[in-house]
Amino acid sequence: MGHPLSEQLAGQLRTALRQGRLRAGERLASSRDLAVTLGVSRTVVTEAYQQLFAEGWIRGRHGSGTYVADVAPVPPDRVTADGAEVSHGRGGWVNLLPGYPWTAALQGSAFGPAWRRAWRLAAQADPEPDPNPRGSPALRAALVDYLRRSRGVGCHAGQVLVTHGATHGLRLLVEALLRRGDRVGVEEPGYTRARLALSASGVDVVPCPVDANGLIVDGLPGELRLVYTTPAHQFPLGGRLSVPRRQALLAWARRHGALVVEDDYDSEFRYDVAPLPALHGLDPGVVVYLGTTAKTLTPDLRVGWLVADEDIVARVAQHRNDVVDRNPTVPQEAVRFLIERGDLDRHVRRMRHEYARRRAAVVEAFAGLEPPAALRGDTAGLHVVVELPAELATEVAGAAGERGVRVGTLDRSYAGPPTRSGLVLGYGAASLADLRWGCALLTRLLVADG
Ligand SMILES: Cc1ncc(COP(=O)(O)O)c(C=O)c1O
Numbered sequence: 001m002g003h004p005l006s007e008q009l010a011g012q013l014r015t016a017l018r019q020g021r022l023r024a025g026e027r028l029a030s031s032r033d034l035a036v037t038l039g040v041s042r043t044v045v046t047e048a049y050q051q052l053f054a055e056g057w058i059r060g061r062h063g064s065g066t067y068v069a070d071v072a073p074v075p076p077d078r079v080t081a082d083g084a085e086v087s088h089g090r091g092g093w094v095n096l097l098p099g100y101p102w103t104a105a106l107q108g109s110a111f112g113p114a115w116r117r118a119w120r121l122a123a124q125a126d127p128e129p130d131p132n133p134r135g136s137p138a139l140r141a142a143l144v145d146y147l148r149r150s151r152g153v154g155c156h157a158g159q160v161l162v163t164h165g166a167t168h169g170l171r172l173l174v175e176a177l178l179r180r181g182d183r184v185g186v187e188e189p190g191y192t193r194a195r196l197a198l199s200a201s202g203v204d205v206v207p208c209p210v211d212a213n214g215l216i217v218d219g220l221p222g223e224l225r226l227v228y229t230t231p232a233h234q235f236p237l238g239g240r241l242s243v244p245r246r247q248a249l250l251a252w253a254r255r256h257g258a259l260v261v262e263d264d265y266d267s268e269f270r271y272d273v274a275p276l277p278a279l280h281g282l283d284p285g286v287v288v289y290l291g292t293t294a295k296t297l298t299p300d301l302r303v304g305w306l307v308a309d310e311d312i313v314a315r316v317a318q319h320r321n322d323v324v325d326r327n328p329t330v331p332q333e334a335v336r337f338l339i340e341r342g343d344l345d346r347h348v349r350r351m352r353h354e355y356a357r358r359r360a361a362v363v364e365a366f367a368g369l370e371p372p373a374a375l376r377g378d379t380a381g382l383h384v385v386v387e388l389p390a391e392l393a394t395e396v397a398g399a400a401g402e403r404g405v406r407v408g409t410l411d412r413s414y415a416g417p418p419t420r421s422g423l424v425l426g427y428g429a430a431s432l433a434d435l436r437w438g439c440a441l442l443t444r445l446l447v448a449d450g
Helices: 002-018 032-040 042-052 103-108 112-122 137-151 166-179 194-200 243-256 311-320 327-341 341-365 390-402 432-449
Strands: 058-060 065-066 094-096 160-163 183-188 205-209 226-229 257-264 289-291 304-307 372-374 382-385 406-410 424-428
Touching: 002 042, 032 042, 058 103, 058 205, 058 311, 094 424, 103 112, 103 341, 112 327, 112 341, 137 304, 137 341, 160 166, 166 194, 166 226, 166 257, 166 289, 166 304, 166 311, 166 424, 183 194, 194 205, 194 432, 226 243, 226 424, 243 257, 257 424, 327 341, 341 382, 341 432, 390 406, 390 424, 390 432, 406 432, 424 432
Parallel strands: 094 406, 183 205, 183 226, 226 257, 257 289
Antiparallel strands: 058 065, 160 304, 289 304, 372 382, 382 424, 406 424
């Protein structure tokens, strides 16, 4: 936003929003009326509204005005003059936990109209009396196209099964193919929810060490039936699985008759680095690919996909049928419209720019870290790791929590004793202003405690 008057107006509105003088659900004056009242041009008001939209303060209902979003005000003592430097978020928290995208963008001025149109169209779908356990054929056809152009995953619709998300895809796969006590490798440190999903299915979860380049293939334990990995952006350390390791992993899978499960949860977002092709594209015979809308749209949507060879898909579909598990039609239709009309691609491109700005703010905030502290995993995804001595990480996360900033710690991603320590900082959920504020608090705490 270039106009100083728009910035002033946005600042004043922000203060009113933070202090609760404008309440959730309240309708704001139209840009025309407010411009007349204030004696400014309508562009000034529109720009201010657009900025507040982008920050998630307000939302628009198509054709029926602009409303205050459901964001709780923070106590007035945390509000500065222009309201721009303090935390907001639900319940007054700044959320720097990993795993959350910027869902305010769904109702923002750039994507909101497409998002609402997709749901309107989806609502016209006839109820499906006997839903296909593989998911809607139309969505699967759209996904074939989307995956080819966005991730180099070549497949046909018979190899695609719609799921409730990446974690659900993993669980379905294991339930359909494995038996109790089968050994399944999981990255260590790794994605806790995947580990929990596997344990709940009764398989034997075997930790597989990772380093800055992702999964250490040379050290893979024996007799694994399957290994679960996040090659595009290792969760949580953030490494990208190098090309030699990709080849070694696929060769290992062939040698041992094992499957590689590729969780491609946030690969749409990468910065300053060329995309690495999905593992699946290199050897579809041994890779099961898992994708999700949890990062590109919202985790609340519960639409993801699994791509595997036809036999595996048939077994998973049979299992789903047996346990009467289905994806509802309407969300699948909404995702299909977003893909078919190019809206999802456009949204991802816009969000890539948006997250790149936030990621730059994080990198800038932590530029002064001195060894052994270091920033890791910032070339992709929506989170970074600030590697720190264990005690310092715990203290800083605790002290930040007391001051309203939630941030994760690395120890939570280990099944066994942690071998690295630090903060896991997600930059998807907080506005740029909140993110800067949260990072400034963290760096101040680091100086004070370090
Ligand atoms: C490693 C990893 N995989 C997958 C997901 C998303 O999973 P789902 O699609 O089940 O919501 C996340 C979300 O934070 C994640 O961190």
